[in-house]
Amino acid sequence: MEKKFPGITINYVDKGWADVLRENLMLATMGGNSPDVGVGEDFIPEFARIGALTELPQEMAKDLAEGPISAAWHDGKLYAVASMTGVLGLVYNKDVLHKAGLTENDIPKTWDEWLDVSRKITEAGKGEFYGTVVQNNQLGGTFRIIPFIRQLGGDYTTPDWSKVTFNTPEVLKALTFLRELSKTAPPGSTSLNDEGALYVMVNTGKVCFYVNGPWFIAWSKSQTPAGNIGYAPLPLPEGGKRANVIIGNTLWYVLKQSKNQEAAIEFVRILASREYQEKMSVATSRLPANIEAAKNPELLQKVPEMAVYAEIVANEPASPLPVYPKNGPKIWETWYKVQDVVLISDNPIEKALEEAQKTAEELLK
Amino acid sequence: MSMKTNKKGLPLHVKKHEGVNPLFIKQRFLRFYRRHRDGVVAYSLLAPVLIYFAIFSVFPVLFVIYLSFTEWNGLMGFPQWIGLRNFRAFFTDLDYVMTLVRAGIYGFIILFLNMIIGFLTALLLNMKIKGSSVIRTIWYLPVIVPFSVVAQMASIILNPVDGVIKNIMLLFTDKPIVFQQSAYWMSFWLIVISVWKGVGHTVIIYLAGLQNIDMSLYEAAQVDGASGFRIFKNITLPCLRPITMFVLITGTINSFLIFEPVQLITQGGPHGATNTILFRIFQDAFKNFDMGMAGASSVVVLIITLILSINQYRVSQRSIV
Secondary structure, eight states, X not given: OTTTSXXXXXXXXXXXXXXXXXXXXXXXXXXXXXXXXXXXXXXXXXXXXXXXXXXXOGGGGTTBOHHHHGGGEETTEEOOEEOEEOOOEEEEEHHHXXXXXXXXXXXXXXXXXXXXXXXXXXHHHTTSXXXXXXXXSHHHHHHHHHHHHHHTTOOSBOTTSOSBOOSSHHHHHHHHHXXXXXXXXXXXXXXXXXXXXXXXXXXXXXXXXXXXXXXXXXXXHHSXXXXXXXXXXXXXXXXXXXXXXXXXXXXXXXXXXXXXXXXXXXXXXXXXXXXXXXXXXXXXXXXXXXXXXXXXXXXXXXXXXXXXXXXXXHHSOEEOOOOOSSOHHHHHHHHHHHXXXXXXXXXXXXXXXXXXXXXXXXHHO | OOOOBOTTSOBTTOOGGXXXXXHHHHHHHHHHHHHTHHHHHHHHHHHHHHHHHIIIXXXXXXXXXXXXXXXXOSSSSOOEEOTTHHHHHHHHOHHHHHHXXXXXXXXXXHHHHHHHHHHHHHHHHTSOOTTHHHHHHHHHHHHHSOHHXXXXXHHHHHOTTTOHHHHHHHTTOSSOXXXXXXXXXHHHHHHHHHHHHHHHHHHHHHHHXXXXXXXXXXXXXXXTTOOHHHHIIIIIHHHTHHHHHHHHHHHHHHHHTXXXXXXXXXXXXXXXXXXXXXXXXXXXXXXXXXXXXXXXXXXXXXXXXXXXHHHHHHHHHHHHO
């Protein structure tokens, strides 16, 4: 990079993640002040549609895994490359498990077992520790709900993302299960807006189970004291099949407003390369999207916990969150209300799904 | 040496076809200036403010009105004219209508409590007691605390897992209330925080009004043997009427336009049940990038505040007479 573009410096500015990042990027672009290169996860097709992103050469995606890169396409054109990626697994605090008189043999493999173990832990904790914390807050919650719907064969949309499928038996069953599970969580925790607070609960032994991605490994180890944490695949419903979601997927793109197009494209090319991703994944304990980099034996030696996530990637079909063809943010806002109804109220889930379906269909017209 | 000129005051050597002559313009300007001296001075002095007002107030308002009839994400292409579709969507979507109703209810309660508590507190603070200036300063402190700080305080106090109030409740019950699960409780806290933050301002205004009441009125009433209640009813209250009108006029629109506590404390939750019109506009404009809907909602707010302003102006004129 330095040889090709002498004197170029890269200034990294943190502008948040998920909804916050999307808003900041949109505002910067509206103001004609967007960065040369950006990172994000769930809004690439939306930004490509409004003409804010530069199309990238398709050969840049050839070594990247299909799941992580699938959210980088729009209208058959490539607009981003995937760097670090992730799927969801069951994170558990071993100390809590032991305090409740359980062992790692009791790690649940099915929904029923999970509910049962979680109830036992909450009962044993007597207000000191709890079974499972279920994340609700907005997009973070949406990501953590979808694997359970997909395990039953459902989704938020039809496979072509053209129609909303909120009001289906699969969604209802998954949400009913999560509501039951959330009753074993610390009271009020589903009302927290701060995802970090949930990490702390698991790490410090206030909660046993939580659904999270591989980035939690490095985060937990960096805490003082580090949590005694274990990792497992997500439990399955009766008759369900393994399924997951692409999450924590860092997609890098070039903004059309950038005055350094060539250098910016070269930079994202480097981010997609095997050499960069091998080094980066080992340094940050993250899962690389580059297929060759993911085979790097050094990664599993240094971060043995990653083996669980590598197994999930190998055995669970995973795709990103759907992108709605129209009014995406408003449709998600409608869905967030469903999450609230399920996880912080006793109102009927069926009615909430019915209303959300109706509103979303209107928004898609 | 004087220059020879024609009847119109033009120098003789200047011919009409020679175009605009600087000398001619200067003379025309001087004549205009002499004739409209006061106006020229006045508009010159006003010009910076008028230009500022046109750019930062008039143009944005007109642009928002235009946007309300269009569909635009603020970035790609130009706004597309869609007529009244945004307004139809506003009035047929219960969520939007409810944000308006909620803002009205919150606004009314906040204003009412602000005036009552502000007035009663001002009466107490008007008493000559030791350290009264310190107490007055303490009452005013919340007004100068930024709302982001207030929001941080609220999140520590109301945190559903280990908040201050939750820990206090745990001393008395095993099942403390989770405020964030209830629209009523979160509305309650929005109102409490808004009143706490704003009442100091009302207190200061009432206090100023109380201290402006002519003491001779009280002395005369005492000489006539009037009771404390009669003095309060027949002197204090009537003398504070202009102050009450001022608080009502400035407070009505401010209370209706409640935004910061909703954005920073409840974010409209749970499930949108504490969302108000201004936060809805913010969400449409800067989260959903739907400038048309944000514009239509803004126009609705503009009309309501305009009606309120005209009404208040009339009331204030009447009270002055």
